[in-house]
Amino acid sequence: MNNGFSGTTNITHAGIKKHFTRWKSDSIQAIVELVANGFDADAKRVEVEVNFNDLDGLESVSVLDNGKGINVDKCDEHFDRFYESLKRDNDDLQGTHGRGRLAFHLLCETATWYTRYEGKDAKLVIESSKLRNYRGSHLSVKEQHTLLLENLSGTCVELKNFTSNLPSLDVIEMRLANEFGWRLAINPERKLFLNGRQVEIAGHNLQTELIEIGPYSFSINFIRWFNKPGIEKSFNYLINKSGHIEHKKLSSFNKKPNFYLSTYAESEWIDSFNKSGGFNFTASEINASEDSSEYKKLQKFLNLKSQEIYEEFQRQFVDEQIVFFEDKGYFPSYKGVEGSQAQWRLNNTKRVIREVYLAEPAIFTNLKPKQTKVMLALLDKILISNENDALLDVLEGVVELSDERMEILANQLSKTSLEYIVSTIESLQKREIAAHKLRELMLTHYKNVYETPDLQLIIESNTWLFGEQHTTIGAEEDDFQKIALELRNQVKGINELTEEDFDDDTLESGLDIDGVRKQVDLFLAGKKVEFDSRNRKIYKCTIIEIKKPSISLNDKHLQQLKGYAKIIAQHPGFSDVNTRFELILVGRKVSSSAYDIESAIETAADKNEPGLVHYQGDGRIKGYVKTWSTILNEFELSNSYLIDQLKTKRGSLENKTSSQIVTELQNTVQ
Numbered sequence: 001m002n003n004g005f006s007g008t009t010n011i012t013h014a015g016i017k018k019h020f021t022r023w024k025s026d027s028i029q030a031i032v033e034l035v036a037n038g039f040d041a042d043a044k045r046v047e048v049e050v051n052f053n054d055l056d057g058l059e060s061v062s063v064l065d066n067g068k069g070i071n072v073d074k075c076d077e078h079f080d081r082f083y084e085s086l087k088r089d090n091d092d093l094q095g096t097h098g099r100g101r102l103a104f105h106l107l108c109e110t111a112t113w114y115t116r117y118e119g120k121d122a123k124l125v126i127e128s129s130k131l132r133n134y135r136g137s138h139l140s141v142k143e144q145h146t147l148l149l150e151n152l153s154g155t156c157v158e159l160k161n162f163t164s165n166l167p168s169l170d171v172i173e174m175r176l177a178n179e180f181g182w183r184l185a186i187n188p189e190r191k192l193f194l195n196g197r198q199v200e201i202a203g204h205n206l207q208t209e210l211i212e213i214g215p216y217s218f219s220i221n222f223i224r225w226f227n228k229p230g231i232e233k234s235f236n237y238l239i240n241k242s243g244h245i246e247h248k249k250l251s252s253f254n255k256k257p258n259f260y261l262s263t264y265a266e267s268e269w270i271d272s273f274n275k276s277g278g279f280n281f282t283a284s285e286i287n288a289s290e291d292s293s294e295y296k297k298l299q300k301f302l303n304l305k306s307q308e309i310y311e312e313f314q315r316q317f318v319d320e321q322i323v324f325f326e327d328k329g330y331f332p333s334y335k336g337v338e339g340s341q342a343q344w345r346l347n348n349t350k351r352v353i354r355e356v357y358l359a360e361p362a363i364f365t366n367l368k369p370k371q372t373k374v375m376l377a378l379l380d381k382i383l384i385s386n387e388n389d390a391l392l393d394v395l396e397g398v399v400e401l402s403d404e405r406m407e408i409l410a411n412q413l414s415k416t417s418l419e420y421i422v423s424t425i426e427s428l429q430k431r432e433i434a435a436h437k438l439r440e441l442m443l444t445h446y447k448n449v450y451e452t453p454d455l456q457l458i459i460e461s462n463t464w465l466f467g468e469q470h471t472t473i474g475a476e477e478d479d480f481q482k483i484a485l486e487l488r489n490q491v492k493g494i495n496e497l498t499e500e501d502f503d504d505d506t507l508e509s510g511l512d513i514d515g516v517r518k519q520v521d522l523f524l525a526g527k528k529v530e531f532d533s534r535n536r537k538i539y540k541c542t543i544i545e546i547k548k549p550s551i552s553l554n555d556k557h558l559q560q561l562k563g564y565a566k567i568i569a570q571h572p573g574f575s576d577v578n579t580r581f582e583l584i585l586v587g588r589k590v591s592s593s594a595y596d597i598e599s600a601i602e603t604a605a606d607k608n609e610p611g612l613v614h615y616q617g618d619g620r621i622k623g624y625v626k627t628w629s630t631i632l633n634e635f636e637l638s639n640s641y642l643i644d645q646l647k648t649k650r651g652s653l654e655n656k657t658s659s660q661i662v663t664e665l666q667n668t669v670q
Contacts (some may be wrong), residue, residue: 005323007392009102009132012368015103015133017507027164030107032230033100034063035176039183039190041155043143047193048167048176061107061159062147069117072124072136076554110163114145116153123304128163154200169195177202179230182262185223187243202227211301212296216269218306220302225260236263238270238300245275245442247290249299253306257365259313263302269294275344295497311358318357322350330372332380335530349380428639434462435632441629442549443590461526464563465631466584467546481526484543487571488523491563493556532580539579546586553587554623555596558613563625581621583614589627597625610634 020029031048038046043065051059103126113124121144124136125561141149145156166172173194184190184427192199203226209304211218234251247270253261289295325331331349334342353376357364367375381659472556486495524544532538543564547553561583568581569575600613607615611630614623 004135004137005072005075006133006135009134012622013663014505020103020106020570025149027107027166028172030103030105030159031061031166031172032175032179035065035102035180035192038065038067038155039061040358041065043067044189045155045191045193047196048172049195050169050172051104051195056165058107058162058164061162062156064147064156066151066155069155070122070124071117072114072115072120072138074123075124075134075136097351102126104128104157107162107164107166108159109163110159112158112160113155114139114148114152114158115155116148118153121148129411146200148665173197174202178227179224182223182229183656185236185262185303186239186245186264186538190245202229207305209301209305213269213301217265217266218265218269218298220266220305221264223262223264223306224309225262228260229262232262234259236259236299238273239264239266239267240270240271240273240601246270247275251306252303253310256310257361258317259310261306261309263306265298265302279619289457298588313375314358314361315354318354318361321357322353325353325376326373328369330369330376332377334433345380345383347656348383349376350610352379352383358495411534428557431464431635431639433637435465438462438465438628439632463544465635466586466626480541481525483571483573484525484541488543490567491560494560494564515579518654524567537578539576541574541579541581542584543581544584544586547588549588551587551593552586552591553597553627554594557585557587558594558600560595561625562614563615565621565623569617569621577620579620583621583623585623585625587625587627588632589629590625601625 002397031050035046035048037420045062045066049060049062049063051486053059101111101113109128111126111128115122117125121139121141122136123139123145124134127135145158147156148154176192176194180192180199181204184192184201185204189457205224207222209220209222211220211644233503234254235248236251237245237476240246251261251263253259269288274289287294331346334345339346353364356379364372364375403553522545525542526540527539530538530540564582565581568583574581596660597613601611604612604615609622609624611624612622614621614624616622
């Protein structure tokens with residue numbers, strides 16, 4: 001008997017290589033295809049062995065399976081075919097294109113298949129230079145590969161003469177877990193090993209449901225994969241008692257971004273499933289087919305449960321995305337917005353992003369960082385305008401939303417507007433109360449304010465009084481705070497008090513001057529990044545010195561302010577042209593004899609900056625003198641109308657719908 005045989009695949013060498021173009025730089029795919037062929041041969045165990053030399057070069061690769069083996073007497077049904085596999089109509093098989101065996105050429109020059117089929121031993125060899133040709137020979141037991149000697153059947157593929165390398169074992173293991181996790185999940189008896197270590201099912205969430213449909217019980221596993229399981233799409237699988245796929249149907253969730261779900265239904269009913277429809281008389285007289293009522297009820301349950309899992313995934317995913325956006329700094333910075341308002345706007349924008357994403361995830365899919373920033377900024381601006389309806393119009397024009405989802409989104413936007421109004425009221429009212437307390441202290445109780453911390457706690461929580469741009473100024477001891485305080489102490493006489501610092505009416509009131517001298521002036525300093533009128537990045541440094549309530553601001557204090565500005569201008573660490581300084585001197589009142597202060601304010605009147613008394617370095621360093629009376633009056637004048645109007649509107653909220661309230665207040669608040 002002739003021991004050798006050969007054959008030719010029914011496609012040209014160039015034609016074969018063309019079909020592997022997409023994997024040209026993916027050498028792992030060669031191993032993936034060989035493992036798939038092993039499982040397709042009904043193997044319960046597939047073992048991959050990859051060895052590297054001391055220089056991390058690839059030394060050997062083998063793939064061993066305990067499947068049925070290759071019937072070399074029918075090579076015309078296997079090795080002669082390409083893209084015409086006999087597996088094509090078998091839902092349980094992965095290598096359905098009849099080409100996987102030739103993927104080895106992505107990694108090496110020679111592949112040898114040692115196989116045992118029904119007690120017959122043989123081997124086949126293919127060279128990467130002649131992919132359409134194969135040669136084989138029958139083997140004696142002694143000639144068979146040692147790894148197959150103890151197996152009743154199976155195949156061992158050896159790869160040699162490597163032309164590409166493989167990544168680390170960890171990377172290979174991750175790929176195998178991702179490619180075959182769905183198969184391992186279907187049949188727990190199947191095992192996959194890499195260098196002796198079992199490959200686990202890829203990252204996933206598992207939910208199991210037990211349902212009754214007529215007289216039949218179904219156990220269903222819903223597996224949501226963290227990453228797409230190889231090239232396998234999302235299917236609903238029907239699994240027989242042997243753990244094989246009797247039928248699979250594409251899930252309706254395949255086009256959902258980042259969502260990968262496989263469902264596995266098992267039941268004695270499935271053992272009788274007939275793909276052609278009607279009764280499967282060879283198994284039983286059970287009507288187990290796509291036409292049956294049981295199948296339709298099962299599919300309905302799978303769809304409903306899958307929808308629940310998808311919605312839960314959406315909520316979880318969008319929450320993770322929002323955290324990611326925040327960590328990356330994609331949300332607006334809310335420059336010049338008071339702290340509580342800024343926090344409300346941030347939370348509000350997050351809520352709407354969540355609702356918009358749940359309505360249509362594709363809106364936020366594959367956005368680049370700059371696009372994401374623009375999207376979030378536009379949403380934020382729309383949400384505090386009276387153009388919320390415009391957002392709905394835009395969404396309706398670009399995405400398909402169900403009536404239910406559109407109603408949910410519309411209600412959220414209406415609620416958003418109302419919450420913004422209520423939040424604005426509460427914020428203004430809190431400021432109004434703080435301003436009232438400060439006015440009472442400065443007008444009535446200033447003589448009893450001996451301890452700076454009493455005043456300090458109030459002021460640190462309400463730095464918005466000095467302007468919205470100062471809402472984040474605090475008294476923390478950071479580096480800039482320390483430097484600014486050290487420079488201040490260089491100003492001559494800044495910590496000394498004389499009788500000229502007190503007006504006559506203050507002295508006559510019986511104030512304990514010695515007690516006042518022991519007090520420390522309140523000093524706040526902060527440094528942050530901002531942008532100038534030309535959108536250039538600058539450092540904005542703010543220094544606020546608040547004199548004791550019993551002190552009257554006079555010309556000596558003005559000279560100290562200018563002296564402080566001069567010291568800062570000469571400090572080498574502050575010489576950068578991109579650094580700006582605002583020095584604000586605050587007191588209960590200006591002395592009636594402070595002619596220089598009044599003159600300086602009049603001189604700078606053309607700058608249209610209230611309290612400006614010093615303008616140095618073309619505006620790089622500015623000095624201001626302000627009294628508490630002026631500061632509080634400015635706040636009340638700019639906010640009193642708004643507070644009164646919002647209070648009135650809020651009083652009528654209970655008698656109107658959300659949309660009515662939103663419309664009315666949006667037309668009122670300017």
